[in-house]
Amino acid sequence: MNDGSKARRLQKLLGNSNVQSGPSKRKPKEWNMLRHSDTVASRDLDRFDFYSAKQANVLPRSLLAQQVADDNTPPIKECIICRESDVEFSPAPPTDRCLHQPDTCDACLAQTIKVAVMTRSICDIRCPAIGCGILLEHDDVKYVLGHDHRTFDRYNELLLQKVLQKDEGYVTCLNPACGAGQVHGGQNIFPIVTCYKCRAKTCYRHRTEWHEGYTCQEWDNREERRTKEEILSKEWVNGQTKRCPNRDCNRPVRKIFVD
Structure with a gap:
């Protein structure tokens, strides 16, 4: 197969219109000298083939096969x-x-x-x-x-x-290990909401854990007394003490006079 036929075959494989055929792209004179030398290894000829093919805008067969394989590899x-x-x-x-x-x-x-x-x-x-x-x-x-x-x-x-949750009677179970919820139909008439999942009890009126031992009214009275006691305690502390001047402390202190 002459050089022109080889070039036309490579042109068909590559689909490259720039590949030229004919004597104008012959391998240089040095290639013939290397070809007939007994001391040159085959890999040197392959390397020279690649160089000359690059000059002629033609890829060697081994590189052509690798390029086709790379193009077919999925991303x-x-x-x-x-x-x-x-x-x-x-x-x-x-x-x-x-x-x-x-x-x-x-x-x-x-x-x-x-x-x-x-x-x-x-x-x-x-x-x-x-x-x-x-x-x-x-x-x-x-x-x-x-x-x-x-x-x-x-x-x-x-x-x-x-x-x-769109229903006004919906109550979320307050047990942190549960997290279930349900609609309570009894509302204020039956204030105890028992969770269907974990059986924990919630007060529908106060939306807290059920205050065992107290009715809702008794719980309200108890909380009211506690609130009043807290207010009186704060008023006494503010009137009888002042803050410690040490910035790292700042706790309320009271001066006591001893006879």
């Missing part, structure tokens, strides 16, 4: 949260309304929902993709959580509470 996708690439991605974004490709791995998306629901008691879950923020529907959350039934049950509970 590496990274999760926007964990920044890992060796992770699993869903074939679609979190919602049907998202206008972007899935860029959060399955594990990070599920963990994001779990933290929002279990730690922050949030049921309005939004897509974490930058610039998106679309609200996930009920079926979207269910699909992402998969077999995490505990988180999904808590998510449903938060959705129910969000609806019930």
